[in-house]
Amino acid sequence: MGEEDWSVGKESDQDEEMSRDYPRFAVVGHPNKGKSSIVSTLALDESVHISSTPGTTTSQRAFPLKIDGKLLYELYDTPGFQRAREVLEWLKREDIGADQKTGRVKLFVDTFRNDPRFHDEIELLSPILGGAGIIYVVDGSKPYGVEYEAEMEILRWCGQPSMALINLIDETDHVEEWKRALGHYFRLVRVFSPMEANFSQHRVLFEAIAQLKEEWTASVNHSMELFALYRRQNISQSAELIASLLAGVLSHKVSQPITSEAVSEQERTQLSERYKKEIRALEEQAMRKIAALWSHSEIEKEDSLNHFLDVDLFSKESESIFGLSKKELATMASVAGGATGAGVDLMLGGSSMMLGALIGGLVGGAGAMFGFDEAAQIKVLGQKLGSRRLEAGPMKNPNFPYILLRRVLYYAIEVANRPHANRKKIQMDQERILSCEWIDGKTKRSLEAFHYRFRQDVAVDEKQLEGYRDLIQSILMEHISN
Amino acid sequence: MSKADLKTYIELDELMRTLTTTHEANRRFGLAHPKLIGDPMRLLGLWVAKQRHLLQAPKASEHFESMLSQVTALLLLLAVVLGFFTGAGLLQYHGDRPINVLYFFGAVFVLPMATMPLPLIAMWRAGRSESMLVHLLPAYWMEQIVRFARRDMQMMPKIAPLVVNRMMIKRSQELGAAFYLGLLVALIGMVASRDIAFGWNSTLQITSEEFHRFTSAVAIPWKACVPQAVPSFELIEKSRYFRLGGGLDEQMIRDAALLGEWWKFLAMTTLVYALLTRLVLFVLASFGYSRAIYGSMLAIDGVRELLHQIQEPLIKTQSPTTEEPFVIIDAEGMNIVDASQLHYQTVIGWALDKDTVALYNEREGITASIVLEAGGLQSLEDDRKATEDVSGNILLYVKSWEPPTMDFIDFLDMLCAHTKESITIYPVGIAQRGYRAAEAEFDVWAKRIGVLAKSQIRMKR
Known part of the structure; x- marks a missing residue:
């Protein structure tokens, strides 16, 4: 795989070294044992096809970890073994020493490269022969079977650093018998459940992978630091999205012109519905962005809390001239x-005792107050000076921001902690969301001050938003595995 | 933080709505400007400059900027002219009495000092979308009138209220400064072109000493550098006149040269209290305006994300390639039988030893004449032999949890080639499930075997 050079200036020697000899790992095994799930979780990639139907993966697929275009390691998803016994019999056909075994496997690949019968074996063996370490995957919830021995033997012939991962697909536990069997073929055996693995488990697994080959340790460890950085960046951006959502929603207003003399109840209902629809859209948009941030764009949610906006919303009429209300x-x-009037006072050298200013102020104020409606109807250059509108928002309900905040926090935490192999819908369950103890009294007081500010018709400045963001970020940091 | 400008703000807003850039391209841009990391304004400015050519012509920013320049120039000119004529009016001299300096003083000291709190409070309250105080600023009203008159200005890009408010405050200071500049020009012009005698009078009981103290206090800022612009007590005393005294007395006529000295004080007052304060307010307003644009730029949808993409390392773990779609062939007509038949001529265990096969037989009450092993640890030659050893109908035990591999399919093909008798495949589940295959596991087998479309093969549930 070619490497893009994004860097500006000279790279460090260490970086250059890493770029030239980056670690590669091929995830291999029997069909339908969760290889793709493991790759999906390790590569944080939801595009990997995961299915209970065996043979979904038909060719090798590389998942490089790159920072600014620089390759740190590459993970390969591969098809499962299909004719392991036949391959092994071919390999054993010649009586050769251990030093020639890898060469024999290479010969097999070269010989049968275009043979469709061995397509899957060629696909899975190619990255290994290209220098990839082996991550052999088995299902620890099912009993060990002797049919695995042929493929484990083939992998041993490849002579690459290897480890076995026991994937617990179901609840039944056959881990110990697998460990006993795998121990004969692999130096490292670990249990890893890609459907449930959190970041700490991800880290532990990479620490094991780092031990496979000394030359790879630095790069794999560096990759783990990058994963941590990636998560911190995402937490920070999620907090930013949530803060912007709350600030936007709490200050959100809608209005529509009033055409008739009196506002009908239907008009009020329509405006209220429009307001709620827009709030829902804002929430949905923020959630979509959060999901995309964590590479979970395709994730779906089941929302039992569709009525979270069932709170009283008052609409009011407003009239303005040049954008100014009557007051x-x-x-x-x-x-x-x-x-x-003060000008007149000045011209009289103060002898009027500021009566001019007083009278001028009173006349001006009263004139505008009483003449407002008439002035609003005056047409200049074909346009009316005044306009009447029906307005709804901002939402004054004191509980509303917390309901919204809890919902979006719950969603962000669920998305962030969810392994990419887990494709189940996120259950936006009302009871579960409201029972989450994320916001303590002190935080709530701090949040309330911001919510009050957001509700005012005042532009929220950077510093304020930053303060709010920090509060959200601290909640996320506490609940997102990092 | 670098200075933010309105044109960049408008263009950024338009670019964010119309342009789609990749994360990679944005990060490349960031890496190309490593020294600017941490300076979002300069980064955004450069990013906009790089993408500007992609904006559709006519560019809204340029149209708006040109409109704004025209309106500003017009308003500034009006303010200078208004200032000049106000100054000329205040200095109108008929020769029968001196010009009361208090009028001009009021315009260049009292008025700017009295109105100074307005922009300061307006700055403080500028965050409100409908800032009341901003509506009191002359620039707001002049703008409203121009907007009302020019329909095309109503179609201008939507700008954040905070920016508009700050713009109004800033422009009001510009207009104020222009007005006082006109006033100063009028003063200097009138002084240079006419012999003006200044005096002062007031109905209020103000003594010359008190007035001297007041003017000295006003002149403190320039007392050290321009002492001649500080009215002396003599000047104050000699320039006081009373309306009933007929305006000019003999003494005043004798001191005509001295009475003219007031202009220096008035000029410095205009310079310091009218122009300089406006300048200070203008600087403050410009700073606030710049901050407002900065804040509003960051508030544009997608800008924060863009900055993250530019400034933070791009960590990618996903595959650059898309996976080939997997086609699931729908196998119809798979012959599935229930557990009714209890005797088979041959029973084969696929990857199962004979003991396990015996266990399964016992559990199911199945009897068999021949029991064979295939797959697993058996060699391919063993498999071939097994296919030769079969006789009559066949029951083939398989592990339901292990999906059929091509190894098994090859064996099945071989078996079919050797016998025309029925072959019943029986996926057996794990012990914990009572040896019953899970529905999903059975389906996997049924689908795969169904694809073979061989009538002699059936499956036992």
């Missing part, structure tokens, strides 16, 4: 009148 226009006119 604002009256204040403005009062100031303008006062200033004009």
